[in-house]
Amino acid sequence: MPTTSMIELAPPQERAFLVAVDTGDDPGWSAEDSLEELAALATTAGAEVVGAEWQNRRHVDPNWYLGKGKAEELVQAKGETGFTLLVADDELKPNQQKAFEELLKVKVLDRSGLILDIFAQHAQTHEGRLQVELAQLEYQLPRLTRLWTHLSRTGGGIGTRGPGETQLETDRRVIRDKIRKLKERVEVVRRQRETTARSRDRRLVPTVAIVGYTNAGKSSMLNALVGAEAAKVEDQLFATLDPTSRAVKLGDGQSAIVTDTVGFIHKLPHQLVDAFRATLEEVNRADVLLEVVDASDRHRQEHRTTVQAVLTELGAGDKPRLVAYNKTDLIDPAATDGDRPGPAVGEAVHVSALTGYGLETLRARLSALLAELWEDVDVALPYAAGELLARVRERGTVEVSYRARDVRVKGRVVPSLASELRAAAEAWRAGARNET
Secondary structure, three states: OOOOOOOOOOOOOEEEEEEEOOOOOOOOOOOOOOOOHHHHHHHHOOOEEEEEEEEOOOOEOOOOOOOOHHHHHHHHHHHHHOOEEEEOOOOOOOHHHHHHHHHHHHEEEEEEHHHHHHHHHHHHOHHHHHHHHHHHHHHHHHHHHHOOOOOOOOOOOOOOOHHHOOOOOOOHHHHHHHHHHHHHHHHHHHHHHHHHHHHHHHOOEEEEEEEOOOOEEEEEEEHHHHOOOOOOOOOOOOOOOEEEEEEEEOHHHHHHEEEEEEOEEEOHHHHHHHHHHHHHHHHHOOOOEEEEOOOOOOOOOHEEEEHHHHHHHHOOOOOOOEEEOOOOHHHHHHHHHHOOOOOOEEEEEOOOOOOOOHHHHHHHHHHHHHHOOOOEHHHHHHHOHHHHHHHHHHHHHEEEEEEEOEEEEEEEOOOOHHHHHHHHHHHHHHHHHHOO
């Protein structure tokens, strides 16, 4: 008998229509600018953007988001464009989302739901998927009564990936229980990261965390510094979700562990900041931050404001920082020459991760910034402190003098090693006093 095989057909591409309200409360961002970014998010999620509409209002309408009249105009827009997905640029209240769904008979998402969907697609590691699932459940909990029950479990599509596909029929008690269990597992991840960080601290390797707006070129920067493809690079928002750490050689023989972290974005859902806190603690543990900015983006200053706001929320807003204006080759023809050093102005360096322009200047500035954190020491240690002395030579710029009864160590070392040296010296002095 002839055999037949099942062919799994991909779901049709969703047609997205975007809406926004401009209240004038967001300096530097007009509704039109924000919709441009929202369109990029929708495209990254896999939708085809077929139209957009925004409205200037003093306040967002508490029931309709847009004014009721403007909302009703969307019925005509649906007939003209055939959109199957409505995406709002701000986080919608459950009643606003329900009003749109009943009026338009289509799926309705807000910016937060869209970003969560992209994270669900891009999380590759167990840790990343765990954190995305937690964020999605916390986002879904207050919206449980209006989840898209008219969709089948297998319907899929934007906003239903990840736990959204398996939690449509659960009640609040079950979701709360799962959130509790996920938080416990995320806490395990946090403790594992702390253990890894303590091990790294014992080796006294300085750490640098790459931060910046999504798609500014952070992963490309890590790859350029490493000299190999260490992190995934794609020209889309949130292409890299899971952190990647690599050893990087800097100037003057200095080396560091450099970590590429998740990108930030305008109106980043608070659920993501909370859920990814375990991962983002890499930012807090870092000695220095390397902030990568897309020099060619006209909103680069607004992007920096967004990055600063998230860093402040994480408690890392005042950390030592070097700013790298990346993609300089898109605005300066000289930057296409990868052998040129690239200018350094104040706390910023102009570079191109693509061409290599300014990378040596960047390495030298990072090395200098790390060295500025070092402390002066002048201590006496016993001959028995051989393991500590070996680490001093490895991770410090010091002179070691062997004397009759002790070893003098004078120079500059990292702060953690300076504390260890002073404690060892004090213990040695106390022991010597007791002997006499």
